[in-house]
Amino acid sequence: MSISTIDPSLRHQRREQALMTLLAAPAVLVIVALVVIPVGWLAAQSVYDNGFTLEHYRRIFTEEVYWRSFALTFRIALMVTLLTLLLGYPVAYAAAHAKRPWNVLILACVMLPFWTSVLVRAYAWLVLLQRTGVANQLLERFGLTTEPLAMVHNELGTVIATVHILLPFMVLPLYSTMQKIPRELMLAGASLGGGPLYSFRHIFLPLSLPGVVAGLTLVFVLTLGFYITPELLGGGRTVMISMVVSRNVELYAQWGAASAVGVVLLVCVLAIFAAVGRIIPLDKMLGQK
Amino acid sequence: MLGSAMAAEQIMFVSQGGAYQKAQTIAILDPSAKKLGITINQDSVPDAWPIMRSQVATGKPTWDVVDVATNFCLRGGEQGIVEKLDFSKIPNAAAMPAEYRSDYSVAYEFYSSVLGYNLKKFPDAASAPKSWADFWDVKKFPGRRSLRNHPLATLEAALMADGVAADKLYPLDVDRAFKKLEEIKPNITVWWTSGAQSAQLLNDGEVDMVMAWNGRISALAKEGAKVTYTYNQGILQSTSLCVLKGAPNLPTAIKFLNEAVDPVHQANLPLHIDYGPANPKAYDTKVISEARVKELPSAPENAKVQTLMSYAWWTSPAGEAAEKRWLQFMQK
DSSP states (O other), X not given: OOGGGSOHHHHHHHHHHHHHHHHHHHHHHHHIIIIIHHHHHHHHHHTBSSSBOOHHHHHHHHOHHHHXXXXXXXXXXXXXXHHHHHHHHHHHHHHXXXXXXXXXXXXXXXXXXXXXXXXXXXXXXXXXXXXXXXXXXXXXXXXXXXXXOOOSSSHHHHHHHHHHHHHHHHHHHHHHHHHHSOHHHHHHXXXXXXXXXXXXXXXXXXXXXXXXXXXXXXXXXHHHTOOHHHHHHSTTTOOOHHHHHHHHHHHHOOHHHHHHHXXXXXXXXXXXXXXXXXXXXXXHHTTOO | OHHHHHSOOEEEEEEOOHHHHHHHIIIIIHHHHHHHTOEEEEEEOSOHHHHHXXXXXXXXXXXXXXXXXXXXXXXXXXXXOBOOOOGGGOGGGGGSOGGGEETTEEEEEEEEEEEXXXXXXXXXXXXXXXXXXXXXXXXXXXXXXXXXXXSTTXXXXXXXHTTOOXXXXXXXXXXXXXXXXXXXXXXXXXXXXXXXXXXXXXXXXXXXXXXXXXXXXXXXXXXXXXXXXXXXXXXXXXXXXXXXXXXTTHHHHHHHHHXXXXXXXXXXXXXXXXXXXXXXXXXXXXXXOHHHHHHOTTSHHHHHTSEEOOHHHHTSHHHHHHHHHHHHHHHO
């Protein structure tokens, strides 16, 4: 069968498919070269050290320090995710509903810190929250405290700074979803007798859920890998998984020891997504339709 | 052939960056390069050890000489990552005490883990903390404290606080050290991870007492901060030079090693930074003023009241086990 006998619309469809594949090819190549191959290589290293070995995994599953770090990391990730949602939802709502120039101003307030280095922001929190810091001085001046509060060099400091750093990752997907929700729907709800709260709960909230899930996912995954903030603001006691990875490289001087920790973390995250995906389908999670 | 003979010899030298690498460039690297007629290329890495390993593992290292904490040179020797040195080609090291060198390393400069404190909190020298026992005594010396988030020197301090004599420290009684550390743990506000952090904590009044490197505290004091330290019971530590196994410019690297511990170059270093020369002959060159000598950790008078860290112990299996146990201690 020669090409000329094929239905022209089918031919068009095929050509379009080929073109799409071609367009995606550079991105796929980059991902394979920079993500798939190195991660695969690291994963292979985690079970190979002059022969097949499960030593690195044995250590993770038998030594308590690893479990404590995993538990702490997931706890902090959960706290940060919920806090960013609590703080980010109203901000995104306001940005999506405010008129120019207010919406621009709100978004600028979210984005400006976002363009500042994470390291700088972590240090800024240190300056603000330490014993002789601005926050403690104000509290004491207004007679609210007599002793400086311990707000940094602990888990609290880590959570505060991480929430601040990751807030844009919650606000932006929320904002983009909320912007697409037609205003008329709320008007329609009102014309059918729904009060503002009722309409919000039954119309706006469900429609904004894809943004919520996207934001939750982004923030949760990013927190799991945080390094600088717990290192600077954790006082040495907040040992998150990323720090365990770096300690493993130092202590064992083997990429395998560190990558085993990474592989376990990856598996945990995938398991969480699989579980969440049973409740909310993946395509919805990624913000499609 | 003419081309290859004319080509200048060169090496890649790797250190830890910052003010320290700047100081050694002026004091040691530039004069050595000039005297030997070689080019010294520089790189700086805060944590060289994992990279040393992977460089050698690739079979084609690009680094020649590395300036790292001595234990990494020793461990590198053990694991075949560092070249064995032929000391007949490093005559300048002959004058150095045997403890300052090993088959794989030659000491390069000294610093000390000392007890530093805030002068506003302890204005009176007579009633200021002077020993690790004082640091541990939270009743007699109330205040906030910070220790390094690392077992090296911290275990030594804990044992001295528990009454172990400085000359009886090694082999370290690891169990006893960790037990003593558990005791102080609730009173440690911050476990610092970088030298800059340790200085900042003391400067900002986050803590009143800290175990830190002498150079960090003296730098603060010079800037006018009300802080000071004591060399008493300090733990004298060194970085050493070692050469990567299969280094591309091995003969030049050895020539440089010898030049780097030349007494005059060594004596130049403390003129630019608060670290002591590793070659004791540097103190005979008269390059360092007498007032300056008194401030340096490796000066004979100061060395006397301190303990020389045993890197051999820290690279032994017991030492490595103690290092691995640290994370467990921190996480509990």
